[in-house]
Amino acid sequence: MERPYVVGIDIGGTNTVFGIVDARGNIIDSGSVKTQTYLSPDKYVEDVCKNLLPLIEKNGGVEKIKGIGVGAPNGNYYTGTIEFAPNLPWKGVIPLAAMFEERLNIPTALTNDANAAAIGEMTYGAARGMKDFIMITLGTGVGSGLVINGQMVYGHDGFAGELGHVCVNRQHGRPCGCGRKGCLETYCSATGVARTAREILASHTEPSLLRDVPAEKITSKDVFDAAEKGDEIAKEIFEFTGKILGEALSDFIAFSSPEAIVLFGGLTKSGDYIMKPIHKAMEDNVLNIYKGKTRLLISELKDSDAAVLGASALAWELKDL
Amino acid sequence: MERPYVVGIDIGGTNTVFGIVDARGNIIDSGSVKTQTYLSPDKYVEDVCKNLLPLIEKNGGVEKIKGIGVGAPNGNYYTGTIEFAPNLPWKGVIPLAAMFEERLNIPTALTNDANAAAIGEMTYGAARGMKDFIMITLGTGVGSGLVINGQMVYGHDGFAGELGHVCVNRQHGRPCGCGRKGCLETYCSATGVARTAREILASHTEPSLLRDVPAEKITSKDVFDAAEKGDEIAKEIFEFTGKILGEALSDFIAFSSPEAIVLFGGLTKSGDYIMKPIHKAMEDNVLNIYKGKTRLLISELKDSDAAVLGASALAWELKDL
Numbered sequence: 001m002e003r004p005y006v007v008g009i010d011i012g013g014t015n016t017v018f019g020i021v022d023a024r025g026n027i028i029d030s031g032s033v034k035t036q037t038y039l040s041p042d043k044y045v046e047d048v049c050k051n052l053l054p055l056i057e058k059n060g061g062v063e064k065i066k067g068i069g070v071g072a073p074n075g076n077y078y079t080g081t082i083e084f085a086p087n088l089p090w091k092g093v094i095p096l097a098a099m100f101e102e103r104l105n106i107p108t109a110l111t112n113d114a115n116a117a118a119i120g121e122m123t124y125g126a127a128r129g130m131k132d133f134i135m136i137t138l139g140t141g142v143g144s145g146l147v148i149n150g151q152m153v154y155g156h157d158g159f160a161g162e163l164g165h166v167c168v169n170r171q172h173g174r175p176c177g178c179g180r181k182g183c184l185e186t187y188c189s190a191t192g193v194a195r196t197a198r199e200i201l202a203s204h205t206e207p208s209l210l211r212d213v214p215a216e217k218i219t220s221k222d223v224f225d226a227a228e229k230g231d232e233i234a235k236e237i238f239e240f241t242g243k244i245l246g247e248a249l250s251d252f253i254a255f256s257s258p259e260a261i262v263l264f265g266g267l268t269k270s271g272d273y274i275m276k277p278i279h280k281a282m283e284d285n286v287l288n289i290y291k292g293k294t295r296l297l298i299s300e301l302k303d304s305d306a307a308v309l310g311a312s313a314l315a316w317e318l319k320d321l
Numbered sequence: 322m323e324r325p326y327v328v329g330i331d332i333g334g335t336n337t338v339f340g341i342v343d344a345r346g347n348i349i350d351s352g353s354v355k356t357q358t359y360l361s362p363d364k365y366v367e368d369v370c371k372n373l374l375p376l377i378e379k380n381g382g383v384e385k386i387k388g389i390g391v392g393a394p395n396g397n398y399y400t401g402t403i404e405f406a407p408n409l410p411w412k413g414v415i416p417l418a419a420m421f422e423e424r425l426n427i428p429t430a431l432t433n434d435a436n437a438a439a440i441g442e443m444t445y446g447a448a449r450g451m452k453d454f455i456m457i458t459l460g461t462g463v464g465s466g467l468v469i470n471g472q473m474v475y476g477h478d479g480f481a482g483e484l485g486h487v488c489v490n491r492q493h494g495r496p497c498g499c500g501r502k503g504c505l506e507t508y509c510s511a512t513g514v515a516r517t518a519r520e521i522l523a524s525h526t527e528p529s530l531l532r533d534v535p536a537e538k539i540t541s542k543d544v545f546d547a548a549e550k551g552d553e554i555a556k557e558i559f560e561f562t563g564k565i566l567g568e569a570l571s572d573f574i575a576f577s578s579p580e581a582i583v584l585f586g587g588l589t590k591s592g593d594y595i596m597k598p599i600h601k602a603m604e605d606n607v608l609n610i611y612k613g614k615t616r617l618l619i620s621e622l623k624d625s626d627a628a629v630l631g632a633s634a635l636a637w638e639l640k641d642l
Contacts (some may be wrong), residue, residue, distance in 0.1 A: 133476040146576070149472050155578025156453040162575040165608045170568060171492070178608055247491060254483040255467070255576050257476025287486045287499055293478055316632060 005059065005068040005104050007106070008312025010113070011035060011072040011096075013087035016044075019305075020059055021312040023314030025124030028307055029055040041090045045099045052105070066102055068108040069314030071116030071307055080110045092298065107318040113137070114161065115152055117144025117299070121262050125300040132258045136163065136249075138265035141177075142185040142192075148256050152313035164189070167246050174289065188245045190266060194218045199236050208233035224270040238273040246281025253282075253290045264299035264306065326388040328427070329633025330369065331434070332356060332393040332417075334408035337365075338371050340626075341380055342633040345437075346445030348626055350376040362411045365422045372642040374425070377499065389421055389429040390635030392437030392628055397479035401431045428639040434458070434628065435482065436473055438620075439466025439633030442583050453579045457570075462498075462512075463506040469577050485510070489569050494622035508565045511587060515539045518558050519598060529554035545591040559594040567602025574611045585620035586625065 005028070009018040011037060019030035031051045040042035066270055075083040080097025082088065095112040111119070118135035121127040127135070131150040137143040142164030146153040153160045164177055164185035173182015174195065186192050197210060197218045197306050209226040210218060210233060226234035249261055261282075267274055286294075301309055327351070329511055330339040333356060353371045360366035377383055395406040401418025403409065418431040418560035428514050432440075439456035440446040448456070452471040453554035458464040463485030467474040474481045486499055493518065494503015507513050518539045530547040530556060531539060547555035570582055582603075588595055607615075623632055 006492065069507070099374070130477075132481075148469050148474050148476075151470050153469050153577055156451075156580035157578055157611075159610050160453075160576065160578035162608055166572045166575050167568070168491075180606070180608070194518075203437050251487045252576075255481065255573075256474055257478055257481035258478035285488065285501070287483055287501070289480050289483070290478075295587075 003064055006066050006312045006315035007052065007056070007068040008308040008315070009052075009068060009100075010116070010307035010311050011069045011070065011082075011088070012307070013073070013184050016048060016272075017308050018048065018055075019063075019308040020055055021309060023316075025301075025309055028115070029059055031055060036089060039089055041094045041096065041099065041301065042171045044090075045096070045103055049100070049103050062104065062106060065106050065317030067318030068104070068106050068248060069116065069119075069318075070096060070100065070108060070309040071113045071311035071314075072096065072110060073113060075110045075112040075115075077109065077111040077115065077152070077154050078158040078220060079148040080108070081284045082110070101321070105314075105321065107321050109314045109318055111152070111154075111314060113310070114143030115145040115154075116310035117264055117306060117313060118144070118147055118262075118310070119152060119300055119313040120306060121264070121299055122147055123308075123313035123316065126262050126297045127260060130259050132256060134252055134256065134258045135264065136245075137263045138188060138190070138263060138267040140185065140190055141262055142189050143307070146256065147258075163248070166248060166251070168244055184244070184248050188241055188248075188267070190220060193223065193237065193241055193267065196240055199224060200233055200237055200240070205231060206233060210234060219227060220267045220270055220274075222272060227270070227273045230235075233275060234297060238270060239277045241267070242274050242277025243281040246278040246283075247285050248284035249278070249282045249296075250287075250290075253286050253294050258294055260295040260297050262299055263296045264301075268298045324385055324598065325606040326385050327387050327633045328373065328377070328389040329598055329629040329631070329636070330373075330389060330391045330421075330438070331628035331632050332403075332409070333628070334393065335371060336396070337534070338629050339369065339376075340633065341376055341386075342630060345639075346622075346630055348629060349417075350380060352376060356412060360410055362415045362417065362420065365411075366417070366424055370421070370424050371435060383425065383427060386427050388639030389425070389427050389634030390437065390440075390632040391417060391421065391429065391431040391633035392434045392635075393417065393431060394434060396431045396433040396436075396438065398430065398432040398473070398475050399479040401429070403431070405604070423642070428636075428642050430635045430639055432473070432635060434477075434631075435464030436466040436475075437631035438464070438585055438627060439468055439583075439631070440473060440634040441622055441627060442620060443468055444634035444637065445630055446627075447583050447618045448544075448581060450505035451580050452583045453577060454583060455484075455577065455579045456574055456583045456585065457566075457573060457586060459509060459588040461511055463510050467577065476614035484569070484573060487569060487572070505565070505569050509562055509569075509588070511541060514541045514544065514562055514588065515557065517561055518544060519568055521554055521561070525554060527554060529560075541588045541591055545594060548591070548594045549593070557595060559591060560598045562588070563595050563598025564602040567599040567604075568606050570599070570603045571608075571611075574607055574615050575580065579610060579614040579615055580589075581618050583620055585619045585622075589619045
């Protein structure tokens with residue numbers, strides 16, 4: 001293979017991680033810079049390149065690199081821009097893909113984090129070989145990436161697949177960061193689980209190990225640890241969260257009838273405590289013709305690598321400049 | 322053009338209508354048989370062909386026909402079969418596409434009615450030239466057809482796009498024919514509107530022109546006629562229906578971010594009474610990044626022709642046998 005590697009760049013609010021990746025999904029070299037410290041995107045791109053180029057040189061030079069894939073919040077695949085990302089230090093529309101391309105002379109594509117996760121899973125992970133699946137990322141928020149007919153779904157404007165903001169409770173829904181109410185994200189994100197924990201702890205008088213954790217610091221890991229010790233409140237938190245997610249998934253299936261739904265994120269580490277209620281609610285609520293057909297899977301990519309792998313996967317499709 | 326025509330066959334529970342269609346969407350000849358009278362699919366296919374062949378001969382013969390497209394309830398595009406269609410006289414799985422192909426030696430494709438409607442709209446109607454749109458058919462039930470990246474979405478099993486069975490009220494939803502509760506179809510289909518009319522008439526004491534219509538016979542046309550005469554109850558029925566549909570559409574947009582949503586069916590004939598509440602609820606509830614971007618359109622195909630045109634459109638893509 002003339003160009004055996006791709007570069008993945010994952011832009012997070014705190015850190016930017018980049019890596020050189022081979023066709024099997026091995027990260028053969030990697031580095032990082034602190035996103036937050038760059039008030040200007042020019043200086044940021046400059047420094048990422050300054051750190052990345054030595055890695056590229058070490059592994060055979062620019063001519064070994066097929067392309068660069070960038071995963072970023074509010075990334076738009078069509079335009080290669082980041083648009084009004086609330087958690088990044090740069091305001092407005094930033095043409096990041098073009099900036100990297102110009103600086104490095106390597107073809108560059110960019111998309112949002114959840115889409116990158118989906119492409120990563122399709123290229124190296126649990127969705128290898130699948131043409132129709134839905135990726136759901138359960139993190140600080142709830143993101144999603146859709147693959148239909150073997151293609152990422154970007155929609156007419158590049159912003160398709162915001163399933164974290166589908167409404168799951170229109171009457172009495174929790175307020176969401178997006179300004180609306182009842183979004184899936186307010187229940188099934190990390191903050192949603194903590195919120196559920198606080199609500200259930202407040203409305204019950206039973207003892208619970210979770211009462212030892214400061215309410216505003218409860219994570220799904222704490223809830224898992226408590227559940228492992230037989231804590232009933234902890235189990236109830238997972239039941240509540242899983243039911244809402246499973247019900248939502250049953251509606252997503254009616255949309256694209258996917259072969260699988262792949263879940264990614266900390267919440268999935270709680271194993272059967274969360275996966276069983278999700279699966280039960282999904283199967284209990286799905287339309288008859290879909291019953292038992294859509295597999296519920298957990299990401300096969302290592303947490304620490306997934307973002308860079310996902311971004312990198314975008315680059316295999318790129319054509320030479 | 323060597324093969325200037327396609328054939329569209331629309332299989333309904335009562336009638337089967339077929340027509341020969343040119344590239345501009347003109348039905349140049351058509352006929353029909355009574356679906357209900359055929360207990361055997363073999364005899365049915367035999368009779369459709371017996372009625373269709375003279376039309377084909379009259380218009381230049383089989384060599385002028387590029388293909389046959391069939392729209393049918395529970396039609397599966399991948400297999401060309403009708404599967405367990407509750408409103409058709411034939412039970413189990415019927416390989417209709419293969420049966421027509423064998424009998425006529427013309428390549429044949431088959432899909433469900435709502436998908437056919439979407440392809441028809443994309444080929445001859447309101448969605449010409451669009452690569453991302455959602456078709457919603459508002460009839461006895463609520464059906465849908467999705468086009469993403471310029472392709473019909475069939476899902477991994479051929480059954481994608483049952484948006485009439487997305488749950489819009491999980492707590493207190495109306496029972497649906499599918500056995501579940503709260504499906505969009507129970508509110509926004511013709512029967513759903515009639516049900517809303519009965520509920521609102523029963524819960525209000527105000528006079529209404531609709532009280533003159535037998536409750537079980539109320540149609541959206543009756544509600545429209547009453548609204549035109551200033552009937553407040555009639556307007557309230559449209560407000561209620563439109564709000565639920567618009568809210569659902571706002572969630573559909575978060576899935577595929579379509580350029581347009583195209584509505585088809587009797588309900589759309591009620592004009593602003595229904596379209597304004599739909600549009601308002603859609604824009605009020607959609608995630609910020611989508612606001613004002615997705616157009617809400619009404620089908621441009623004549624009701625009487627739409628089903629045959631939709632089915633026929635499927636055939637332009639067919640390859641010679």
